[in-house]
Amino acid sequence: MYQQGDKMLEVRELLVKAFATAWKNSDQSTDRDTYINSSITVIDSMQxxxxxxxxxxxxxxxxxxxxxxxxxxxxxxxxxxxxGVPAENFFIVTWMPDAEAAEAKIAALREEGDCVACCVDLAEEWNFG
Structure with a gap:
């Protein structure tokens, strides 16, 4: 499991943290666990x-x-x-050198329209079930 200060983390854990953060930035019409689980299970391919x-x-x-x-x-x-662009069925999780660069990227992405864009909170946790 990732601990704050670690230099690396597993892709699986990063995805869970990304989905948990995206859920916080969504309308939260589904519960958090269902959102995270379904976000993982609908992935067809990943690079x-x-x-x-x-x-x-x-x-x-x-x-x-x-x-x-x-x-x-x-x-x-x-x-x-x-x-993530739900209407187009894809998402990207990309690394930025610092929070300032990340916030600028998020602002630019949100200007493009119908998407979910947010900084991933690496403190988010979820029990793999």
Whole structure:
């Protein structure tokens, strides 16, 4: 599990923290656990790089299949930004060098319109069930 000050964290944990933060920035029409769980299960494909995760959403994987890269490590310094466009079924989690750069990126993304954009709160937790 990630501890504040760690230099790296698992992709799986970053995604959970990103979804939990996105839920806080949504209309919260579903409960938090359902939102996080469904956000994970609808991922069809995912590309992971050290400073970016891109995922496409759809029907999710069939039973027995697992996403690649969930145990990969990504950096935990700087600030991660979650950017999702529900109508287009994709999201990006991208690394920024600091909070100021992240806030500028979020403002620019929100100007584009119908999206969820927020700084990922690395203090968010969720029990993997």
């Amino acid at each position: 992971v790089q050290p400073e970016m995760i891109y995922a496409e959403e759809g029907q999710g994987l069939t039973d027995g299949e697992e996403l690649d890269h969930l145990a990969d490590l990504v950096r935990a310094d700087g600030t991660w930004v979650y950017y």
